Amino acid sequence: MTSHITILARRSIVLFLRDKTAVFFSFLSSLIIVALYVLFIGKTYSAGLMEESSFFAGNAGSYLVYLQMIAGVMAVNSLSLSIGAFSTIAKDFETRRVDSFLITPIKVSRLIAAYFFGGFIASFVLNCVTWIAAFALIGGLTAYWVTAVVFVKVIAILVFASFMSSSIMLLITSLLKSTSAISVFMGVSGTFIGFLCGVYMPFSMLGKTVEKIGSVIPFTHVSVWFKRVILSGAFEQIKMPSPLNDMVLDSFSASNVGFVSLDIPLWGMLLYCAAFALICLFAAWNILRRRIGK
Amino acid sequence: MSNIISVKELTKIFDGKTAVDGLSFDVPSGSLFAFLGQNGAGKSTTINILLGLLKCDGGSFDYIGLSDGEERKRQIGVVFQNNVFDDLMTVEENLTLYGKLYLAGSAVKSRCREVIEQFGLGDFAKQRFGSLSGGQKRKAEIARALFMSPKLLFLDEPTTGLDPRTRAEVWSIIHGIRRKSGMTVFLTTHYMEETADADKVVIIHKGKLVAENSSAELKAQYSYDRLRIKPIDAALLESRLTELGAAFERTADTYSVQMSDTEHSIELLYALKSNIRSYEAVKGSMDDVFLNAVGEQLQGVNI
Numbered sequence: 001m002t003s004h005i006t007i008l009a010r011r012s013i014v015l016f017l018r019d020k021t022a023v024f025f026s027f028l029s030s031l032i033i034v035a036l037y038v039l040f041i042g043k044t045y046s047a048g049l050m051e052e053s054s055f056f057a058g059n060a061g062s063y064l065v066y067l068q069m070i071a072g073v074m075a076v077n078s079l080s081l082s083i084g085a086f087s088t089i090a091k092d093f094e095t096r097r098v099d100s101f102l103i104t105p106i107k108v109s110r111l112i113a114a115y116f117f118g119g120f121i122a123s124f125v126l127n128c129v130t131w132i133a134a135f136a137l138i139g140g141l142t143a144y145w146v147t148a149v150v151f152v153k154v155i156a157i158l159v160f161a162s163f164m165s166s167s168i169m170l171l172i173t174s175l176l177k178s179t180s181a182i183s184v185f186m187g188v189s190g191t192f193i194g195f196l197c198g199v200y201m202p203f204s205m206l207g208k209t210v211e212k213i214g215s216v217i218p219f220t221h222v223s224v225w226f227k228r229v230i231l232s233g234a235f236e237q238i239k240m241p242s243p244l245n246d247m248v249l250d251s252f253s254a255s256n257v258g259f260v261s262l263d264i265p266l267w268g269m270l271l272y273c274a275a276f277a278l279i280c281l282f283a284a285w286n287i288l289r290r291r292i293g294k
Numbered sequence: 295m296s297n298i299i300s301v302k303e304l305t306k307i308f309d310g311k312t313a314v315d316g317l318s319f320d321v322p323s324g325s326l327f328a329f330l331g332q333n334g335a336g337k338s339t340t341i342n343i344l345l346g347l348l349k350c351d352g353g354s355f356d357y358i359g360l361s362d363g364e365e366r367k368r369q370i371g372v373v374f375q376n377n378v379f380d381d382l383m384t385v386e387e388n389l390t391l392y393g394k395l396y397l398a399g400s401a402v403k404s405r406c407r408e409v410i411e412q413f414g415l416g417d418f419a420k421q422r423f424g425s426l427s428g429g430q431k432r433k434a435e436i437a438r439a440l441f442m443s444p445k446l447l448f449l450d451e452p453t454t455g456l457d458p459r460t461r462a463e464v465w466s467i468i469h470g471i472r473r474k475s476g477m478t479v480f481l482t483t484h485y486m487e488e489t490a491d492a493d494k495v496v497i498i499h500k501g502k503l504v505a506e507n508s509s510a511e512l513k514a515q516y517s518y519d520r521l522r523i524k525p526i527d528a529a530l531l532e533s534r535l536t537e538l539g540a541a542f543e544r545t546a547d548t549y550s551v552q553m554s555d556t557e558h559s560i561e562l563l564y565a566l567k568s569n570i571r572s573y574e575a576v577k578g579s580m581d582d583v584f585l586n587a588v589g590e591q592l593q594g595v596n597i
Contacts, residue, residue, distance in 0.1 A: 007394045018382040100378035104395040105364045
């Protein structure tokens with residue numbers, strides 16, 4: 001019965017949203033990114049852009065800097081929000097709630113599906129809220145408003161990003177046995193992945209080795225995708241001279257990085273991300289089935 | 295009386311260690327069935343196998359008179375040792391959630407209202423589960439287990455950690471439902487007095503059955519009444535008891551003397567009357583049954 005999945009997915013979402021600490025820590029990595037941008041990274045980026053061209057003086061430069069920041073925030077958010085929502089799984093195992101569901105007519109596969117969809121929906125919805133808040137805030141601060149087309153495209157990317165991160169994080173959750181282990185992972189992974197994916201600093205500053213490591217991590221490519229979609233719309237909006245495009249994309253880690261040393265187009269890397277996510281989902285499914293079925 | 299569960303040669307091995315070792319017993323339909331054992335005796339493992347949460351490595355079990363497959367799950371209720379309701383949801387939300395796993399939307403609402411009224415949960419139905427007292431939580435958990443009016447209720451140490459008044463309240467609810475519906479109760483507990491009314495008691499030790507009978511029969515077999523005597527002159531009492539051939543134990547200033555029957559007690563009291571400061575007659579209890587049944591096994595191992 002599909003309704004069993006809906007009922008338990010809704011439960012996961014409600015429990016996550018009511019757990020203020022879990023929600024706060026899920027946003028912590030993103031809050032750190034925003035704080036660092038406000039304190040110095042934003043200024044460094046703006047100064048770098050202005051060194052290249054006086055075109056970026058004023059709101060146009062700030063608009064680009066904020067947009068690329070929010071692209072990184074959403075990439076990291078999709079990771080930390082889904083694992084935050086999945087902490088319910090560890091709690092359910094710890095407290096035998098899983099057993100209490102298994103004595104009801106629900107099937108194991110539906111229980112796992114409910115956990116997955118709960119994490120996916122929580123991650124997607126909260127990321128959408130972040131995007132809407134960012135849209136309003138960036139518009140208010142810079143007087144540039146993200147176009148409707150870009151806005152909708154970003155929502156579509158969020159569906160993909162949330163699916164991918166939920167699949168990967170479900171695997172991580174299935175391997176971690178306790179809520180405290182998940183909390184530690186949640187606290188560290190967002191910031192760590194943020195660095196490796198070039199969200200905090202551009203790859204040009206971090207070096208080739210970090211770029212190669214980052215290219216293996218699916219979140220890097222999703223972050224690049226976000227940035228390219230958001231920035232391409234912004235370039236038209238601020239009427240930026242086209243010779244500056246590559247320079248801006250490079251300095252914002254928005255250029256395609258391929259896979260390790262291989263030059264693979266972004267669509268190819270997104271296929272890699274989708275395949276990676278499906279493999280993780282399949283593995284998580286089997287591990288959870290074994291853990292529940294004993 | 296027909297049986298509702300029949301267990302034959304049940305075996306479960308974890309990493310080479312036998313947790314349940316060829317266990318066989320029957321649970322009579324409509325009975326209060328007490329399943330006892332020390333921690334680690336294999337009680338929870340057995341229950342988990344019966345509930346389908348664990349697979350057994352040998353033997354078999356049958357549910358008699360219950361439906362097969364998924365439908366059977368509607369006829370079995372379980373109160374787990376720990377609470378399984380979500381702390382961040384209200385009692386009503388929790389009940390509704392579990393109800394929806396069994397019933398369709400409108401039926402859930404009306405059943406939920408009935409259960410809240412039946413178990414007296416109205417005062418705290420809108421409160422978050424995490425904010426309730428231990429007793430309120432247990433009552434809500436029992437309401438969950440009985441949501442579908444099951445034919446068989448598993449109670450895994452249902453009153454652990456509860457104060458005596460709440461324990462009495464919980465038992466009053468369960469006995470009330472048993473009387474009305476004839477529901478079978480499969481109980482594990484560490485409070486032996488809760489098993490005094492059991493129609494059948496099974497005691498296991500290290501995964502093996504060590505005693506099986508009604509509580510009255512087990513009491514007759516494994517426990518005995520005692521006289522606890524506080525003497526005026528301890529040395530004199532000891533010599534008189536030795537003279538009379540009565541086995542005794544001394545704890546502080548009190549002597550505990552094993553009695554075979556009432557006549558024996560009266561005779562002994564009469565013989566010792568001039569040297570008794572105070573006395574009390576202590577009935578044999580299920581604690582004795584448990585300790586003696588398991589104790590025999592421990593002795594057997596030591597020999």
